[in-house]
Amino acid sequence: MKSRVYKxxxxxxxxxxxxxxxxxxxxxKHVAETTHKCEVAGGVEAVKLIADGVxxxxxxxxxxx
Numbered sequence: 001m002k003s004r005v006y007k008x009x010x011x012x013x014x015x016x017x018x019x020x021x022x023x024x025x026x027x028x029k030h031v032a033e034t035t036h037k038c039e040v041a042g043g044v045e046a047v048k049l050i051a052d053g054v055x056x057x058x059x060x061x062x063x064x065x
């Protein structure tokens with residue numbers, strides 16, 4: 001696969017990183033893996049987190065009719 005060089009800027013701090021990757025998603029995944037952890041939340045755990053004030057967000061884009 002062909003790679004490109006991407007500039008990734010952290011919005012909160014304006015810190016810039018230069019990442020070689022095969023796509024934007026690949027570059028963002030590389031950066032996120034060094035700062036975040038992602039795991040499936042069980043139903044009960046999700047309900048408790050929302051009840052504790054954690055905002056529910058959806059990355060699913062639903063087309064408008």
